[in-house]
């Protein structure tokens with residue numbers, strides 16, 4: 001089998017795929033935090049650029065990718081689809097293991113796929129500044145890059161524990177010209193609620209979201225940008241799966257199992273949704289596995305209900321699996337997976353039995369990451385290592401059952417800036 005599937009520019013799609021067009025039943029709509037009525041596009045105008053609100057509400061199956069975004073994508077897309085022959089040999093499995101390598105993006109994760117769209121849409125409308133939050137720093141650096149590309153300022157609230165553990169990401173954001181603050185900060189009412197109790201509060205994505213939302217709503221010319229969870233963001237990420245589907249045709253394989261790690265759900269959805277449509281129209285029975293950390297096990301232990309997307313109650317109420325808006329996940333190295341909620345579309349697919357969730361320990365995912373590094377040669381982000389661990393489990397299961405299964409997973413990012421986490425983890429063992 002070829003180890004590397006080509007990155008022919010023709011595989012770069014010209015439209016985003018919108019799963020909503022193919023769902024037999026829509027998920028419950030987001031509600032206004034005040035009135036508890038379904039949210040209208042006008043309600044969202046103080047928060048998001050109008051172009052994004054249009055993407056968010058669209059029921060169209062395909063939405064054209066703007067030309068300037070396509071040009072920005074073409075610098076790093078199509079990303080490689082790699083046949084993991086070294087990992088396969090090591091595991092002695094009959095399964096075919098493939099991964100889409102989103103670490104090839106400019107800041108090392110899939111997040112640029114939506115960051116570039118959001119910065120473009122903001123710039124088109126004359127938005128001066130995008131405010132946002134970041135956990136491990138991947139989203140902040142992706143938006144900082146996209147802002148510099150399209151001429152939009154970027155203000156980032158960075159979860160304190162990551163700010164202190166991962167200075168590399170902060171430096172990267174600042175090099176792109178972004179302003180970065182530790183969250184909880186003392187510069188917003190939302191941040192003060194936590195900062196004044198404990199100036200060393202480790203922070204959480206939920207709190208940082210509240211701070212970024214408050215900044216957008218209270219300041220003229222500032223809009224808010226979210227790196228996951230939204231239907232529009234999941235749709236922007238569909239370029240991953242659309243490319244993978246074309247690339248797989250080149251080697252004549254169809255996936256039996258598709259795997260992604262889940263924080264807010266965007267990289268998983270980006271790979272999975274273009275394939276989910278074949279299950280929905282009855283043509284295939286692909287298995288979809290969403291992998292989360294045990295200590296922030298939203299899908300496997302959370303409740304399916306309406307909850308806020310942030311920790312203060314400023315965002316619309318989303319119908320999703322949630323650990324509760326007050327839940328502050330313990331500090332783990334996979335900072336990008338420390339979120340109390342989950343994208344409503346992913347939650348809906350889990351609830352309807354199309355996606356199977358699993359939760360893994362930090363020990364297990366670091367072992368998987370090391371095996372992957374030693375075989376495939378790529379240092380994965382600790383977030384992505386969750387998907388690797390599940391792919392290994394599936395490959396070992398295929399060996400037990402002597403099945404030539406096709407396993408496809410999303411390697412959502414590289415771990416070069418997480419190198420300290422690897423050092424700490426190897427000392428622990």
Ligand SMILES: *Cc1c(COP(=O)(O)O)cnc(C)c1O
Pocket residue numbers: 109110111138139227228229261262263264265266267268336337381383384412413414
């Ligand atoms: C942010 C991030 C994630 C988690 O976010 P999703 O929206 O669930 O994709 C996973 N992997 C990497 C490398 C990330 O940067």
